Amino acid sequence: xxxxxxxxxxVPTDICFSFAGLMRRGGATGPHRDGWGMxxxxxxxxxxxxxxxxxxxxxxxxxxxxxxxxxxxxxCHIRKANRGRVCLENTHPFSRELWGKVWTxxxxxxxxxxxxxxxxxxxxxxxxxxxxxxxxxxDQIRQRFPKGQKNPKTLQSFIRELISDLSSLGVFNxxxxxxxxxxxxxxxxxxxxTRRAPFGEAKLLDADIEVNFADHTTPDDVVTxxxxxxxxxxxxxxxxxxxxxxVFKLGQSVGMS
Amino acid sequence: xxxxxxxxxxVPTDICFSFAGLMRRGGATGPHRDGWGMxxxxxxxxxxxxxxxxxxxxxxxxxxxxxxxxxxxxxCHIRKANRGRVCLENTHPFSRELWGKVWTxxxxxxxxxxxxxxxxxxxxxxxxxxxxxxxxxxDQIRQRFPKGQKNPKTLQSFIRELISDLSSLGVFNxxxxxxxxxxxxxxxxxxxxTRRAPFGEAKLLDADIEVNFADHTTPDDVVTxxxxxxxxxxxxxxxxxxxxxxVFKLGQSVGMS
Numbered sequence: 284x285x286x287x288x289x290x291x292x293x294v295p296t297d298i299c300f301s302f303a304g305l306m307r308r309g310g311a312t313g314p315h316r317d318g319w320g321m322x323x324x325x326x327x328x329x330x331x332x333x334x335x336x337x338x339x340x341x342x343x344x345x346x347x348x349x350x351x352x353x354x355x356x357x358x359c360h361i362r363k364a365n366r367g368r369v370c371l372e373n374t375h376p377f378s379r380e381l382w383g384k385v386w387t388x389x390x391x392x393x394x395x396x397x398x399x400x401x402x403x404x405x406x407x408x409x410x411x412x413x414x415x416x417x418x419x420x421x422d423q424i425r426q427r428f429p430k431g432q433k434n435p436k437t438l439q440s441f442i443r444e445l446i447s448d449l450s451s452l453g454v455f456n457x458x459x460x461x462x463x464x465x466x467x468x469x470x471x472x473x474x475x476x477t478r479r480a481p482f483g484e485a486k487l488l489d490a491d492i493e494v495n496f497a498d499h500t501t502p503d504d505v506v507t508x509x510x511x512x513x514x515x516x517x518x519x520x521x522x523x524x525x526x527x528x529x530v531f532k533l534g535q536s537v538g539m540s
Numbered sequence: 541x542x543x544x545x546x547x548x549x550x551v552p553t554d555i556c557f558s559f560a561g562l563m564r565r566g567g568a569t570g571p572h573r574d575g576w577g578m579x580x581x582x583x584x585x586x587x588x589x590x591x592x593x594x595x596x597x598x599x600x601x602x603x604x605x606x607x608x609x610x611x612x613x614x615x616c617h618i619r620k621a622n623r624g625r626v627c628l629e630n631t632h633p634f635s636r637e638l639w640g641k642v643w644t645x646x647x648x649x650x651x652x653x654x655x656x657x658x659x660x661x662x663x664x665x666x667x668x669x670x671x672x673x674x675x676x677x678x679d680q681i682r683q684r685f686p687k688g689q690k691n692p693k694t695l696q697s698f699i700r701e702l703i704s705d706l707s708s709l710g711v712f713n714x715x716x717x718x719x720x721x722x723x724x725x726x727x728x729x730x731x732x733x734t735r736r737a738p739f740g741e742a743k744l745l746d747a748d749i750e751v752n753f754a755d756h757t758t759p760d761d762v763v764t765x766x767x768x769x770x771x772x773x774x775x776x777x778x779x780x781x782x783x784x785x786x787v788f789k790l791g792q793s794v795g796m797s
Binding site for chain 1: 639
């Protein structure tokens with residue numbers, strides 16, 4: 284098992300508070316000691332931080348908790364290895380360019396037999412099931428829509444089909460983004476909540492940290508956070524159903540199937 | 541103009557000392573205020589740090605000077621924008637996956653007419669000449685060797701042809717790596733030196749910092765550093781000739797044309 288954390292926001296927003304909670308689960312309050320990573324979009328731009336060590340002990344993770352990168356789309360992952368050794372190339376999130384956009388992907392689960400499927404355009408760098416599934420997924424999207432697909436419903440519907448197919452191989456809790464939207468698929472565990480005005484206080488479950496979002500937001504801000512397990516004790520997290528796929532854009536849930 | 545810094549080493553080595561000098565040129569001792577980035581290979585694994593702000597003021601850059609990531613291949617870049625606005629997606633180094641390896645690329649110069657050349661597999665995310673040239677280069681390599689090329693001489697000879705072609709469009713000082721080797725091509729300015737036993741002291745030109753490499757190395761270590769302008773005042777930097785291409789592997793110069 285690993286843990287996932289994603290954010291979709293209407294305006295560039297920092298994820299320091301949620302990240303502080305998640306990082307504690309990487310070796311302190313949780314067993315996910317085998318690497319962590321976080322990916323940020325800033326417009327079309329993309330940057331990621333990866334560390335193959337435990338996040339609870341990581342100097343980069345400590346730095347990231349104090350350094351505010353504001354983004355409209357974020358994907359984080361802390362790893363408890365099951366397939367693939369602990370090393371940088373097996374550290375999520377993974378990324379590839381498709382149609383001039385950076386796509387990024389993080390996965391919690393295992394997929395039996397995924398490596399029997401042929402890969403074409405995208406090849407794996409590491410040895411995880413997860414990166415293999417991501418490459419396969421992008422291969423299918425690229426083959427179906429070589430020049431891109433401007434209709435979001437058509438694209439999302441095809442991605443829904445691919446995710447259903449992959450889910451038949453095992454546990455496939457994922458977060459994925461193409462820089463514009465955040466896809467969240469639940470097999471076994473994924474929760475989300477949307478924060479909007481009037482903003483209130485939140486208290487982390489894994490660290491003695493509270494924040495009053497009213498001090499850090501404007502009334503129009505809308506921010507959705509998605510996580511394997513709820514990160515705060517006093518907010519109303521919604522548990523996703525098995526096989527539920529949600530699409531978030533600028534903080535709002537814009538599609539569900 | 542931008543500035544480049546690369547390292548090729550026989551054993552994982554940190555680049556903190558050289559990076560400390562380069563970062564000063566990003567807004568303090570030099571005018572390269574428009575973003576910086578550094579890419580590290582750890583085996584097949586790859587991680588990069590990008591910041592669209594000035595490196596001399598960057599909190600991430602300050603952190604990276606104290607945080608020792610040991611790598612056998614590093615590429616750094618500080619940017620003085622000429623083509624393409626200042627933003628994350630225009631911040632070097634750029635990276636793409638080819639043959640299951642992450643390739644990375646940083647460029648100093650301008651290429652006239654590069655954007656008239658068609659791109660096929662790899663598309664640009666940002667708007668720089670540099671990323672366009674990198675995508676074009678990888679496109680050609682992929683088309684010529686769809687399944688990879690195990691003979692390094694054959695591959696390097698083809699890359700030499702491509703670089704010569706691109707050089708005809710303007711200034712093309714570059715550093716590029718496929719995780720195994722570091723390519724360095726000079727149009728107008730690139731210098732290199734190899735440090736090996738007996739190791740001595742070095743003093744930065746841009747900051748009041750000295751290091752005695754004998755304290756940080758073993759007798760078998762071999763480390764080559766490549767930079768737009770020499771970074772130290774008391775070492776014997778070799779100036780590369782115009783149109784010279786060098787290939788470094790594990791700290792040694794293994795090819796030159």
